[in-house]
Amino acid sequence: MAIVVNLDVMMSRRKMSLSELSERVDITPANLSILKTGKAKAVRFSTLERICQVLDCQPGDVLEYRSDEAKWQLDEAVLQVED
Template sequence: MPIIVNLDVMMARRKMSLSELAEQVDITLSNLSILKTGKAKAIRFSTLEKICEVLDCQPADILEYSK
């Protein structure tokens, strides 16, 4: 898949657990886990916005395009 999800990197930089992030973003732990492992097929902009808000980052810090 050419889109790489670096959510785990940003979470580590912010010293935040998956359960903490899930609670603050108001998303289920299982859905956030699917996103974190790169198995998600889509993400809502509102979810991405909230993740960026909580982690104080930009979408490009989480999503990366690779050829």
């Protein structure tokens, strides 16, 4: 099971930098970066709510569930493109 964080996609759509989002959400850039790169083990609902308010989106726009098989297929596709 994999939860994929699409924060970079939403930030790009809103033309918002990491530093601007971190300031507006009131979270450190380091913690936001951990979330953005998918390294976070958890996210507080209050943080997710503020992110959604600032980015004018739904939680499902930021977080996505992918089965292990779907993640494996995506990883394989990325590797093929990189070769």
